Amino acid sequence: MKNVYSVAVVGVGGQGLLTLGSILGYACMLSGLDVSVGEVHGMSQRGGSVIVHVRIGRNPSPIIPVGGADHIIAMELLEAARYAHYARKGGVLTANDFIWPPPLSNYPSREEIIGKMKGKELLFYLFNANDLSNRIVGSTVSANIAMLGFALGVDQELRSIVNIKHVEEALLEHFKGKVYEVNKELLHIAYNEGLKHAEKK
Amino acid sequence: MDHYLLKPKGSKVLLLGNEAIARGALEAGICFAAAYPGTPSTEILEVLAEVADECGINVEWSVNEKTAFEAAYGAAISGVRSLTAMKHVGLNVASDILMSSAYSGVEDGFVVVSADDPSMHSSQNEQDNRWYGLISHIPVVEPSSPRDAYKLTKEAYKLSSKYKVPVILRSTTRISHTRMPIELEDEVFFERKCKGVFRKDYERWVLVPGNARKRKLELMKTWKTVIENEGREPFVSILNPGLKKAIVASGIAYSYVKEALDLMNALDKVTVLKVNLPVPLPVEPVKKVLEYADEVLVVEELDPVVELQLKSIAQTLGYKSRVIGKSVVPENYELSIETLYKPIADFLGSPAMDHWISIGTVKTDPPIPPRPPILCAGCPHRNTFYILRIAANKAGLKNPVFTGDIGCYTLGYQKPFETQSTSFEMGGSIGVAHGLSKSTDNPVIAVIGDSTFFHAGIPPALNVVYNDSNVAIVVLDNLTTAMTGHQPHPGTGVSATGKRTRRILPEKILEAIGYDVTVINPLRVKESVSIVTKAFENYRSGAKIAVVSRMRCALEALRLSRKKNIILPVYHVIEEKCTGCMACIKLTACPALILEPGEKKPRINPEICAGCGLCATICPYNAIEVKNKPSMNWETTWWD
Ligand SMILES: Cc1ncc(C[n+]2csc(CCOP(=O)(O)OP(=O)(O)O)c2C)c(N)n1
Numbered sequence: 001m002k003n004v005y006s007v008a009v010v011g012v013g014g015q016g017l018l019t020l021g022s023i024l025g026y027a028c029m030l031s032g033l034d035v036s037v038g039e040v041h042g043m044s045q046r047g048g049s050v051i052v053h054v055r056i057g058r059n060p061s062p063i064i065p066v067g068g069a070d071h072i073i074a075m076e077l078l079e080a081a082r083y084a085h086y087a088r089k090g091g092v093l094t095a096n097d098f099i100w101p102p103p104l105s106n107y108p109s110r111e112e113i114i115g116k117m118k119g120k121e122l123l124f125y126l127f128n129a130n131d132l133s134n135r136i137v138g139s140t141v142s143a144n145i146a147m148l149g150f151a152l153g154v155d156q157e158l159r160s161i162v163n164i165k166h167v168e169e170a171l172l173e174h175f176k177g178k179v180y181e182v183n184k185e186l187l188h189i190a191y192n193e194g195l196k197h198a199e200k201k
Numbered sequence: 202m203d204h205y206l207l208k209p210k211g212s213k214v215l216l217l218g219n220e221a222i223a224r225g226a227l228e229a230g231i232c233f234a235a236a237y238p239g240t241p242s243t244e245i246l247e248v249l250a251e252v253a254d255e256c257g258i259n260v261e262w263s264v265n266e267k268t269a270f271e272a273a274y275g276a277a278i279s280g281v282r283s284l285t286a287m288k289h290v291g292l293n294v295a296s297d298i299l300m301s302s303a304y305s306g307v308e309d310g311f312v313v314v315s316a317d318d319p320s321m322h323s324s325q326n327e328q329d330n331r332w333y334g335l336i337s338h339i340p341v342v343e344p345s346s347p348r349d350a351y352k353l354t355k356e357a358y359k360l361s362s363k364y365k366v367p368v369i370l371r372s373t374t375r376i377s378h379t380r381m382p383i384e385l386e387d388e389v390f391f392e393r394k395c396k397g398v399f400r401k402d403y404e405r406w407v408l409v410p411g412n413a414r415k416r417k418l419e420l421m422k423t424w425k426t427v428i429e430n431e432g433r434e435p436f437v438s439i440l441n442p443g444l445k446k447a448i449v450a451s452g453i454a455y456s457y458v459k460e461a462l463d464l465m466n467a468l469d470k471v472t473v474l475k476v477n478l479p480v481p482l483p484v485e486p487v488k489k490v491l492e493y494a495d496e497v498l499v500v501e502e503l504d505p506v507v508e509l510q511l512k513s514i515a516q517t518l519g520y521k522s523r524v525i526g527k528s529v530v531p532e533n534y535e536l537s538i539e540t541l542y543k544p545i546a547d548f549l550g551s552p553a554m555d556h557w558i559s560i561g562t563v564k565t566d567p568p569i570p571p572r573p574p575i576l577c578a579g580c581p582h583r584n585t586f587y588i589l590r591i592a593a594n595k596a597g598l599k600n601p602v603f604t605g606d607i608g609c610y611t612l613g614y615q616k617p618f619e620t621q622s623t624s625f626e627m628g629g630s631i632g633v634a635h636g637l638s639k640s641t642d643n644p645v646i647a648v649i650g651d652s653t654f655f656h657a658g659i660p661p662a663l664n665v666v667y668n669d670s671n672v673a674i675v676v677l678d679n680l681t682t683a684m685t686g687h688q689p690h691p692g693t694g695v696s697a698t699g700k701r702t703r704r705i706l707p708e709k710i711l712e713a714i715g716y717d718v719t720v721i722n723p724l725r726v727k728e729s730v731s732i733v734t735k736a737f738e739n740y741r742s743g744a745k746i747a748v749v750s751r752m753r754c755a756l757e758a759l760r761l762s763r764k765k766n767i768i769l770p771v772y773h774v775i776e777e778k779c780t781g782c783m784a785c786i787k788l789t790a791c792p793a794l795i796l797e798p799g800e801k802k803p804r805i806n807p808e809i810c811a812g813c814g815l816c817a818t819i820c821p822y823n824a825i826e827v828k829n830k831p832s833m834n835w836e837t838t839w840w841d
Contacts, residue, residue: 026215042323043240046576047792059459061456061459063538102792107798
């Protein structure tokens with residue numbers, strides 16, 4: 001691994017980005033790595049655009065530079081496009097196949113965004129995490145866990161740094177009992193989906 | 202005993218900078234903590250409140266920062282270690298007692314955490330509170346990372362006890378809100394000193410001029426001693442001493458400097474002075490650097506606090522080194538490895554190599570729309586703003602000015618509400634309304650949140666009555682301090698540690714002051730419109746009126762409904778009845794209402810709809826209806 005591996009988690013305030021970032025951070029710690037997880041609290045959490053900076057490496061500074069993200073995990077498509085320039089050339093971007101437009105706004109269609117994304121020097125993966133969460137958990141609340149599992153599945157470097165077993169263990173910091181069990185199941189289904197997607201490319 | 206903050210010595214935990222500060226304070230032996238919430242400081246007290254009972258310490262949300270500071274100071278002058286925490290602007294509110302506390306000092310460790318917000322992620326301004334150290338002559342400790350914050354909190358307590366002065370611990374958003382694995386060095390369970398003794402000493406505790414003059418000399422003696430004696434680790438460290446070029450990095454700036462040097466393979470090419478005591482800047486280590494360095498670059502976030510002191514030391518002692526800082530390092534917004542790379546490379550004469558090659562921006566047609574924060578689906582403020590607009594109109598108020606304040610409801614400045622035409626600082630809505638009313642012919646309506654009303658709204662409300670202006674007051678009572686993450690306040694009847702306490706109602710206070718107060722339930726839109734219209738009519742005829750709009754914060758209501766298994770209504774648009782007039786979207790700007798590109802009629806996202814029903818009330822064609830079977834008692838989640 002190079003000095004620092006950077007994962008940007010982006011989306012809309014309220015989509016569970018902090019939980020995703022903190023679980024990934026916890027998993028890093030369990031894997032014996034140093035990590036910093038830069039969160040966003042306060043005003044932007046009220047439906048605003050949010051970026052969480054996860055930096056894995058020794059004593060990392062807290063903010064990912066533009067062009068410095070090895071992987072972007074996007075919980076929403078407009079936010080995926082908004083923050084795409086954080087990705088380095090040849091980096092990975094995994095996006096939840098879901099558009100949540102700001103009220104009263106004029107916004108590009110799903111096809112337009114996907115088309116433009118595919119024109120970039122980027123490993124781009126789409127995944128319907130809302131749908132999977134709905135099927136396994138009964139609502140979209142765990143779409144963040146599904147995205148985390150999928151992102152690990154598609155990104156060989158990330159999953160060689162952070163072991164899926166440690167992610168599973170890190171879930172325990174947030175969930176207990178039955179809720180933990182379903183989220184663990186969701187994580188694994190999404191992870192296997194990710195592995196399959198990566199093979200296809 | 203399974204709270205992560207209380208893990209035994211030797212454990213490794215992933216802590217937020219704020220939690221690291223809280224843990225450090227617990228290890229240092231505090232028994233009292235008081236604060237008022239404010240991003241990015243909030244989680245310090247929040248997590249202390251969670252463990253308060255288990256640790257046997259006193260933890261409270263005070264009504265504002267001045268009150269919190271005074272309470273914690275009271276503990277410290279009786280010899281009980283204490284903490285207060287606030288966001289940068291909170292220290293403005295507490296600055297009066299801050300200045301005096303320096304004169305009288307403390308009997309045991311007292312740390313004032315000031316969490317600054319460079320880049321204004323969640324604030325009305327950015328200010329560098331290290332200046333407060335210089336004005337008050339109070340030492341400022343500034344960590345470089347969350348891990349540093351944990352260790353330096355403990356050091357700050359030692360420093361405070363040693364010199365018997367308050368110490369400011371300055372954090373910033375990127376320290377307070379960044380998580381890092383932290384290895385715990387000490388235990389938190391031990392016999393704490395929780396009962397102090399107040400020793401009467403009128404020359405020390407009574408700052409009449411004669412006493413204050415003597416205390417000032419004492420204070421300056423301590424100040425000079427700190428400058429001379431505290432230039433040591435962990436407050437100041439010198440890496441690679443004796444080189445011709447030196448970088449001085451204060452607080453978080455050190456993290457970026459280190460990473461930049463690492464990327465340039467220049468870690469051993471330059472002397473680095475890591476400063477974690479920027480105020481007052483100790484002389485010895487600075488001398489050691491200036492002795493050898495011809496060129497010095499000072500890197501710090503926001504203002505040139507270290508730079509000015511360092512230049513002054515160099516000038517006084519006759520060093521000829523060239524010192525630069527803010528002429529090349531940005532002085533606005535937070536720093537990053539990105540903004541610092543070039544100034545550091547230039548300083549070292551390294552090539553400005555591109556380490557980060559971006560894929561470039563994704564340009565779509567139409568472009569990605571901005572996504573500013575918005576009122577949540579079901580937010581009671583949305584209903585109240587709608588009601589205020591309609592009622593003002595019905596009551597014939599011409600060109601009303603809605604002065605605003607600070608909280609989630611500030612978002613009411615946006616279209617379609619425009620019921621927040623000003624927002625400066627907490628309590629300002631009522632204070633500024635008074636002046637506007639005295640100086641213009643507009644009807645002036647001050648719109649203020651419940652927590653903000655208790656914090657700083659009461660004195661200006663008194664002033665309106667005493668000095669007789671024409672101001673109407675609207676208190677938005679969502680039964681919590683929502684903006685900062687739902688802390689209780691005097692109107693909730695619940696304490697920081699979840700205990701019942703006497704509930705204080707805003708309407709009782711306003712009545713006592715002399716307002717005619719009506720309380721509305723904005724969930725019932727039509728009923729509220731007619732009540733507020735009447736109140737505004739009274740206002741027009743010269744009455745002092747106030748409205749308290751009470752409905753639970755939607756995030757809390759949703760939480761409650763899940764906990765109690767109450768099914769809330771979910772609305773949908775009946776396609777056949779909808780004419781596509783867009784009144785619902787245009788008048789509510791609710792995030793649950795979605796218009797797909799190319800579509801003519803909106804739809805409601807059932808995952809997001811909170812069931813407040815405002816859109817259904819507004820729809821002129823009755824095309825929005827409840828589609829599920831809500832519980833009988835669903836309204837109790839919003840209003841009890
Ligand atoms: C002096 C000061 N202290 C703290 C804050 C942080 N802060 C911003 S809004 C707010 C209170 C919001 O609560 P409330 O008035 O009840 O409105 P709500 O967010 O619930 O709508 C606080 C504490 C601040 N901006 N200024």
